[in-house]
Amino acid sequence: MVNLNEKDRSTKEDSGPVGRSETRVDAVDKVTGKAVYADDFRPQGLLYASVVRSPISSGKIETIDTSQVMEIEGVESVVTAEDVPGSNVVPIIENDMPALASEKVRYIGEPVALVAAREREIAERAVETVEVEYEENDAVFDPLEALEEGSPQVAQDEVNEGGNLFDELILEKGDADRALEEAPVVEENEYRTGHQEHGYIEPQGMTAIPGARGKMEIHGTLQCPFYVQNAVSAALGYSINKVRVVQLETGGAFGGKEDVPSQVGVLAALLAHNSGKPVKLTYDRREDIEATSKRHPSVVRYRTGADEEGNLLGVEAEVFIDSGAYQTLSEAVLFRSLVHTAGPYSIPNVKVVARSVATNKVPNGAFRGFGSPQVIFPHESQMDLLAERVDKRPDEVREKNVLRSGDRTSTNQKVDKSVGLGRTLTKAKELSGWTDTRSGYEDWNETHERVKKGIGLSTVMYGVGMGAAAPFLEKAGVYLKLEVDGTLTIAVGNTEMGQGAETVLTQIAAEPFGLGLDRVDLTEIDTSRVPDSGPTVASRTTTMTGNAIIDATETLKKRISSVARELLECSEVYFEKGYVVDRSDSSNRAELNEVAGEMWTENVDLAAEGWAKKGVDNWEPETGQGDAYFVYSYATHVSEVKIDSLTGRTRVTKHVAVHDSGKIINPSTAAGQVEGGVAQGIGYALTEDLEEEEGKFPDPDLTNYLMPTSQDVPDDLVVDFVEADYPEGPYGAKGLGEVPLMASHAAVINAVSHAIGNRIFRYPAVPERILEAYSENS
Numbered sequence: 001m002v003n004l005n006e007k008d009r010s011t012k013e014d015s016g017p018v019g020r021s022e023t024r025v026d027a028v029d030k031v032t033g034k035a036v037y038a039d040d041f042r043p044q045g046l047l048y049a050s051v052v053r054s055p056i057s058s059g060k061i062e063t064i065d066t067s068q069v070m071e072i073e074g075v076e077s078v079v080t081a082e083d084v085p086g087s088n089v090v091p092i093i094e095n096d097m098p099a100l101a102s103e104k105v106r107y108i109g110e111p112v113a114l115v116a117a118r119e120r121e122i123a124e125r126a127v128e129t130v131e132v133e134y135e136e137n138d139a140v141f142d143p144l145e146a147l148e149e150g151s152p153q154v155a156q157d158e159v160n161e162g163g164n165l166f167d168e169l170i171l172e173k174g175d176a177d178r179a180l181e182e183a184p185v186v187e188e189n190e191y192r193t194g195h196q197e198h199g200y201i202e203p204q205g206m207t208a209i210p211g212a213r214g215k216m217e218i219h220g221t222l223q224c225p226f227y228v229q230n231a232v233s234a235a236l237g238y239s240i241n242k243v244r245v246v247q248l249e250t251g252g253a254f255g256g257k258e259d260v261p262s263q264v265g266v267l268a269a270l271l272a273h274n275s276g277k278p279v280k281l282t283y284d285r286r287e288d289i290e291a292t293s294k295r296h297p298s299v300v301r302y303r304t305g306a307d308e309e310g311n312l313l314g315v316e317a318e319v320f321i322d323s324g325a326y327q328t329l330s331e332a333v334l335f336r337s338l339v340h341t342a343g344p345y346s347i348p349n350v351k352v353v354a355r356s357v358a359t360n361k362v363p364n365g366a367f368r369g370f371g372s373p374q375v376i377f378p379h380e381s382q383m384d385l386l387a388e389r390v391d392k393r394p395d396e397v398r399e400k401n402v403l404r405s406g407d408r409t410s411t412n413q414k415v416d417k418s419v420g421l422g423r424t425l426t427k428a429k430e431l432s433g434w435t436d437t438r439s440g441y442e443d444w445n446e447t448h449e450r451v452k453k454g455i456g457l458s459t460v461m462y463g464v465g466m467g468a469a470a471p472f473l474e475k476a477g478v479y480l481k482l483e484v485d486g487t488l489t490i491a492v493g494n495t496e497m498g499q500g501a502e503t504v505l506t507q508i509a510a511e512p513f514g515l516g517l518d519r520v521d522l523t524e525i526d527t528s529r530v531p532d533s534g535p536t537v538a539s540r541t542t543t544m545t546g547n548a549i550i551d552a553t554e555t556l557k558k559r560i561s562s563v564a565r566e567l568l569e570c571s572e573v574y575f576e577k578g579y580v581v582d583r584s585d586s587s588n589r590a591e592l593n594e595v596a597g598e599m600w601t602e603n604v605d606l607a608a609e610g611w612a613k614k615g616v617d618n619w620e621p622e623t624g625q626g627d628a629y630f631v632y633s634y635a636t637h638v639s640e641v642k643i644d645s646l647t648g649r650t651r652v653t654k655h656v657a658v659h660d661s662g663k664i665i666n667p668s669t670a671a672g673q674v675e676g677g678v679a680q681g682i683g684y685a686l687t688e689d690l691e692e693e694e695g696k697f698p699d700p701d702l703t704n705y706l707m708p709t710s711q712d713v714p715d716d717l718v719v720d721f722v723e724a725d726y727p728e729g730p731y732g733a734k735g736l737g738e739v740p741l742m743a744s745h746a747a748v749i750n751a752v753s754h755a756i757g758n759r760i761f762r763y764p765a766v767p768e769r770i771l772e773a774y775s776e777n778s
Contacts, residue, residue: 017507018731021668022517024503026249026496035249038205038221039282046207047076049271049281050123052113052130053291054105057360057695058139058152061103061112065131069115072129074122077275079114084270086237090263091230096156097326097363099235099266105134106154106325107362108696109291111263116271116279140164141695143322143357144299154325154358164358166323167331169338171624173412174349179314183305187385191302191378193763195690196295196367196683199707202251204292205282206264208232208272215242216269221250222261223495224535229527231262232269247525253497254680255366258537259328260292289700293365294690296321296333296356298374300341304382305349310390310397314349315342315410319375323356324363330356333364333371335469339628340372342410343379344421344461345401350410352624361695366537368677369742372462373684377763380458380746385759393438394457394750395429402459403634409461413627418734420660420724421634425459428636428658431718437640438754445755452643452774453653456750459636460743463629464735465540468619474630476544477531478610480509480552482560484600486578486593488513488520490549493533494541495525499737500669501541507665508546508730512553513592514576531609539633539735542665544612546730552610559604564595614728631726634660635739637678639747640714643755645774648767652682652748654716657740660724663732667721670736674719677740683708685745685752689764 029035069078081088081102088102089095101112113130117123138152145151146164154164180186206220206228216238222228225245233243245265250257264281271279283291298321305314319337323330338354369376387397403409405419429435434455441453466473479491490509496502502522510520523529533545557575564573564580567590572583580595582588599606616627640654657674664670687706690697699705725732745763752770753759758777762769 016511016514017517018511018665022503022507022666024500025506025517026502037202037249037251041207041219041248043209043278045277047116047118047275047277047279048120048123049114049116049268049279050127051111051267052127054108054110054112056105056134056136057108059105059134059136061101061105062133062135064113066113068129069126072126074118075115075126076277077116077271079270079274083274084235085273086235089234090266091234092259092262092328093331094327107360109362111267114267114271116275139360139695141359141361143320143359146357146359154360166327166356166358167334169334169354171338171350171352171410173410173625176314176316176349176351179349180303180305180316183313184308185306185389186303187382187389188303189761191300191761193298193374193377195297195692196688197289197690197705198254198256198367200252200254200256203283203285203288204260204264206261206268207278207280208268209278210272210276218245218265218269219248220261220265221257222247223253223257223497225525225527226493226532228262228265231266235266236269236273245527247495250495250497254368255370256293258366258535285702286700290697291362293328293363295367296364300375300378302378302382304386306386308390310386310392310400312345312347312401315347316351317341319352319354321356322359322364324359324361326363328363328365332469337371337375338624339411339463341375344403344459344634346403346407347410369738372742373745376460376742376746380750381759384750395434398425398459411628412625415632418631418662418724418726420722421459423722424634424636424658424660427720427722428638428656431720432638432656434638450645452645452755454751454755455638455640456747456754457638458743458746458750461632461634462739462742464543464631464633465538465614465629467629468616471615473534474614476533476548476612478545478548478552479531480556480610481607482556482596484596486591486596489523491523491530492545493530494536494545499673500666503669504542504665505545505549509549509553512557512575515578539737542733543729543735546733547612548610550730551612552608555608560595563599563604564590567595567598631734633735633739635743637743637747639751641751641755643770648770650686650752650770652714654714656718658720658722659736659739660722661736662726662729662734663723664721665733671719673737674740675717678717678744679708679713680741681744682712682748685748685763686765689766
């Protein structure tokens with residue numbers, strides 16, 4: 001695997017940490033086993049929790065009999081909905097999901113009761129003795145069927161006033177109906193995607209510890225500590241200041257630890273409150289797959305209109321996402337789907353209607369890309385099909401239509417800052433040898449019967465941050481303190497979950513002072529000690545919290561400089577390698593710890609707060625027009641595949657990923673993000689088939705759910721960055737984390753379609769689907 005751009009990076013000793021491949025600050029503890037994860041955390045007197053879950057998709061709870069449970073030696077607590085002291089709800093966006101089902105169950109795996117015991121095995125055995133009688137009702141599992149008149153009711157009436165439609169969002173720019181009616185070329189198709197499992201290394205896990213004076217501590221694996229704090233507060237009926245949430249080391253998340261930890265934390269806290277003892281709830285892999293959120297399945301009906309040269313004239317699309325039984329984050333996921341449906345193209349006429357629908361399945365939630373992969377698959381497939389219709393190569397059609405500085409998106413937002421999409425397309429074609437390789441593969445396929453080869457291209461955009469869907473969350477806060485020994489301590493509310501954020505934020509804080517990373521420390525995430533920096537989602541951490549850090553460092557630098565000028569008897573100073581230096585005489589300098597000591601002596605405040613806020617203020621929800629996000633990241637990926645036409649087995653042989661994420665703070669961690677995203681995209685496109693039968697996953701394990709391994713990722717994986725600096729980001733940076741997955745799967749599926757000479761319309765393209773499509777073209 002190659003990070004070409006690394007060759008261009010400065011490694012001079014006198015350069016600051018920003019832009020350098022600094023070693024991850026959490027690396028040693030993780031590889032040596034010192035890091036403490038959720039299941040490693042064992043406070044004294046710990047009880048272990050197990051959950052009674054619904055075995056049916058839809059039904060009324062007639063009775064719950066727990067009489068046998070407390071007779072089992074070692075059982076300390078049993079809890080049902082009647083025992084919830086606060087509101088029986090797990091608040092996320094809406095308050096529709098109960099902590100424990102009380103009258104009705106809506107999906108297989110829904111929590112009904114809880115047991116805590118002195119040993120995990122006792123708790124697991126005890127839940128089997130809880131007797132629940134259900135009156136089973138009809139259920140619905142397809143989002144299109146769920147919208148039909150007379151379909152079984154899933155959603156609560158008080159949530160959506162009847163029916164199974166959670167939300168409907170509309171985007172209208174120009175006159176798409178007329179444009180498509182008059183367009184010389186119209187391409188129309190339907191696309192479907194299924195669930196995708198997060199597959200994080202560490203399953204869900206939380207420990208709740210009741211404390212003195214009516215307090216509750218939650219320690220666990222999570223992305224958004226303040227979400228968990230709010231949920232536990234609501235369910236227990238405690239005030240916010242009585243609930244403390246501490247993040248332990250988190251072994252991967254990919255969105256799966258945004259919403260779900262609120263539920264897990266609430267369940268553990270209910271038992272801890274009831275028993276008065278610490279309670280740990282951790283899921284094994286099967287329970288995690290069966291009972292936690294997934295990527296939303298989708299159905300997208302897509303029409304694209306163009307002229308004979310391939311210039312886009314209009315797009316019309318219907319998007320349906322399967323929310324499952326409760327909304328969780330579907331409202332926000334749907335917004336991102338809406339905005340990204342038309343793709344990174346300049347299109348004069350667009351109409352998109354996007355709907356989230358209730359079904360009797362496990363609730364779906366956040367997953368890397370957050371509603372955009374489901375619509376990228378269609379819009380990138382459509383571009384390839386359109387190219388065929390106008391007798392041009394896929395890259396030629398994209399070059400005609402990609403957004404460039406000054407163009408307007410489908411929401412009519414003018415993009416004029418950090419628009420490097422065209423450069424990523426040019427670079428990706430160059431690094432892949434696109435034109436020659438495509439021609440060569442077409443010649444190969446004409447002369448080779450069994451093994452087919454293909455090359456595919458994708459161009460994508462990604463709105464960084466929460467956007468117009470949740471502008472109130474587009475903020476971040478930082479506490480920064482200069483210690484008397486000249487080191488820095490930073491407190492932020494955003495989490496490290498494997499993506500390298502702790503290292504990048506440390507680099508941003510170290511840069512203004514000329515410090516090495518060993519002189520800067522990020523405190524553990526603890527809601528009693530860190531500011532609410534907004535959720536660690538939407539590729540926003542580097543941009544938002546990075547800006548908050550810079551705000552704090554500017555305040556602190558002014559105080560340090562004022563004291564240093566007096567100490568050095570000079571008029572102007574700068575910072576270099578842990579020194580404060582006289583700008584007129586570089587030999588006149590003081591170590592930062594010396595200045596810090598003087599500040600302490602003179603009672604000058606050694607701490608500073610930093611705040612960042614972004615937002616959009618011209619969004620029109622009725623038409624989906626206006627500024628949807630404050631900035632976009634872009635990428636072009638090129639993928640090459642080899643397919644055995646006898647078995648349908650597909651191998652990705654080469655992948656090129658070129659990204660515009662502004663200034664790259666740490667090339668090594670950035671390349672790692674891209675490489676991991678490519679692997680997830682390969683899985684989404686080709687192998688990750690989470691089969692579901694009437695709301696149940698019959699094989700919920702990683703033996704049958706085929707995530708890519710190192711053997712499935714090509715050795716020839718090329719990563720590069722074009723760095724169209726974002727002037728309002730920290731040192732020019734903007735978001736990266738979600739984009740690699742978004743671009744990779746579409747490039748892979750386009751390569752597959754090129755190889756077999758026919759289009760794939762359903763994910764994943766498992767061998768059976770590839771063979772079916774190939775046989776249709778034979």
